[in-house]
Amino acid sequence: MVGQLVSGRALQPRTATLGWLLDERGSAIDQVLTTLFPAPASYTGEDVVEISCHGSPPVLRFAVERTLALGARLAEPGEFTRRAFRNGRMDLVQAEAVRDLIDASTLYQARVAVRQTAGALSSKLRGVKRRLVELIALLEAGIDFAEDDIEVASREEILARLAPVREAVRQLAAGFAVGKVVRGGLRLAIVGRPNVGKSSLFNRLLQRDRAIVNAAAGTTRDSISETATFDGIPVELVDTAGIRMAQDDIESEGVRRSWQSLQDADCALVVVDLSQSPAASDRDLWRKVNDSCPALQVGNKVDLPAQDGFSEPLARVSAKTGEGIERLRESIRERALPGLDALHEGSFVTNIRQERLLRVALEALGKAADAAKGEVPHEMLLLDLYEALEPLDCITGSTTMDDILDRIFSTFCIGK
Numbered sequence: 154m155v156g157q158l159v160s161g162r163a164l165q166p167r168t169a170t171l172g173w174l175l176d177e178r179g180s181a182i183d184q185v186l187t188t189l190f191p192a193p194a195s196y197t198g199e200d201v202v203e204i205s206c207h208g209s210p211p212v213l214r215f216a217v218e219r220t221l222a223l224g225a226r227l228a229e230p231g232e233f234t235r236r237a238f239r240n241g242r243m244d245l246v247q248a249e250a251v252r253d254l255i256d257a258s259t260l261y262q263a264r265v266a267v268r269q270t271a272g273a274l275s276s277k278l279r280g281v282k283r284r285l286v287e288l289i290a291l292l293e294a295g296i297d298f299a300e301d302d303i304e305v306a307s308r309e310e311i312l313a314r315l316a317p318v319r320e321a322v323r324q325l326a327a328g329f330a331v332g333k334v335v336r337g338g339l340r341l342a343i344v345g346r347p348n349v350g351k352s353s354l355f356n357r358l359l360q361r362d363r364a365i366v367n368a369a370a371g372t373t374r375d376s377i378s379e380t381a382t383f384d385g386i387p388v389e390l391v392d393t394a395g396i397r398m399a400q401d402d403i404e405s406e407g408v409r410r411s412w413q414s415l416q417d418a419d420c421a422l423v424v425v426d427l428s429q430s431p432a433a434s435d436r437d438l439w440r441k442v443n444d445s446c447p448a449l450q451v452g453n454k455v456d457l458p459a460q461d462g463f464s465e466p467l468a469r470v471s472a473k474t475g476e477g478i479e480r481l482r483e484s485i486r487e488r489a490l491p492g493l494d495a496l497h498e499g500s501f502v503t504n505i506r507q508e509r510l511l512r513v514a515l516e517a518l519g520k521a522a523d524a525a526k527g528e529v530p531h532e533m534l535l536l537d538l539y540e541a542l543e544p545l546d547c548i549t550g551s552t553t554m555d556d557i558l559d560r561i562f563s564t565f566c567i568g569k
């Protein structure tokens with residue numbers, strides 16, 4: 154088929170060859186580069202031919218239509234990656250990371266995803282699985298010898314072998330708290346009494362004059378949100394109406410929305426005005442917010458003469474001059490993503506499918522540990538260990554049902 158589509162020298166494996174894209178009468182439509190990737194050393198593990206055209210939409214459309222006329226069909230969403238998975242070129246964690254890489258909106262997200270496609274998380278999982286399988290093999294061997302009354306593994310040994318497996322799975326599952334934010338970003342609500350400078354701070358963090366700022370209290374009436382990037386992590390900033398006893402219906406709806414924004418937030422900034430004496434409502438708000446999500450207290454207007462009496466810790470900034478804003482960004486990152494630095498060079502679970510399976514494995518491992526402590530027969534203990542092994546297999550796709558695969562690959566874009 155390629156010969157009818159493209160003219161030029163015979164294709165050499167993995168070498169780009171210059172040629173002409175031909176129409177049905179054999180006349181040239183475009184000058185193209187064609188590369189042959191013979192199986193098994195291709196993305197999908199099958200024979201692949203790539204044709205690089207100039208970017209003109211009619212030429213591209215022609216190339217696709219002509220290819221279809223010659224017998225090809227369009228790929229389903231995710232079909233190339235699904236074939237790569239089926240042919241053992243990558244496991245499911247790597248396949249999902251391909252999607253994360255395509256969807257990445259910051260370089261940092263791309264870095265995390267590309268480490269995953271290279272197998273960083275997969276190799277961690279393989280290590281955990283290997284230890285678990287070794288323990289299973291040991292116990293299975295013991296059962297064969299049960300009649301001879303030979304104890305192949307003592308209770309202590311089983312527990313000692315189980316502990317690192319449990320700890321590794323626990324750490325992987327805990328990493329999701331960070332992975333979720335790295336992949337999906339963070340929602341940060343800015344709340345406080347009227348006029349403390351929430352909108353000014355919102356604009357400053359956004360580096361854009363988005364929200365209306367005014368000396369009159371009660372300027373912001375509705376929650377508004379915009380996305381900024383803090384160190385490669387997308388942060389959706391939400392500016393809210395000042396919280397106080399509302400003076401009319403519109404304001405009271407605004408205040409209701411402020412509370413709603415807080416509930417939906419992953420993290421909050423509670424802003425106070427350092428040039429005004431602290432009010433009881435500042436402390437109440439701080440207490441309430443702190444109960445619902447990770448929060449930081451921000452003392453704004455440091456450029457003005459300060460009043461005393463604010464409780465620490467307090468990030469001191471001036472939305473007007475920009476003083477303290479860089480430090481505030483760092484504090485937000487530390488507060489919302491504790492442990493990111495430790496995990497920075499590592500790899501972590503970034504999707505909920507993987508996290509759920511880890512939790513299932515963890516529960517089974519917990520049951521296994523209880524069983525081992527209770528001197529339960531090894532047959533019973535083995536059931537728990539197999540129950541832990543299965544979800545770990547599902548994560549990498551060693552055993553995965555077709556409908557789950559359908560769901561995963563249908564979220565890919567067409568052509569990958």
Ligand SMILES: Nc1nc2c(ncn2[C@@H]2O[C@H](COP(=O)(O)OP(=O)(O)OP(=O)(O)O)[C@@H](O)[C@H]2O)c(=O)[nH]1
Binds near residue numbers: 365457471473
């Ligand atoms: N000197 C000084 N003034 C500031 C600072 N931040 C805000 N202001 C002023 O404080 C007033 C209120 O600012 P806004 O950003 O509208 O305050 P807000 O908290 O959004 O107010 P509401 O929307 O009414 O709840 C405006 O006159 C701002 O110019 C600051 O850091 N220093």
Ligand SMILES: [Mg+2]
Binds near residue numbers: 352365394
């Ligand atoms: Mg405002």
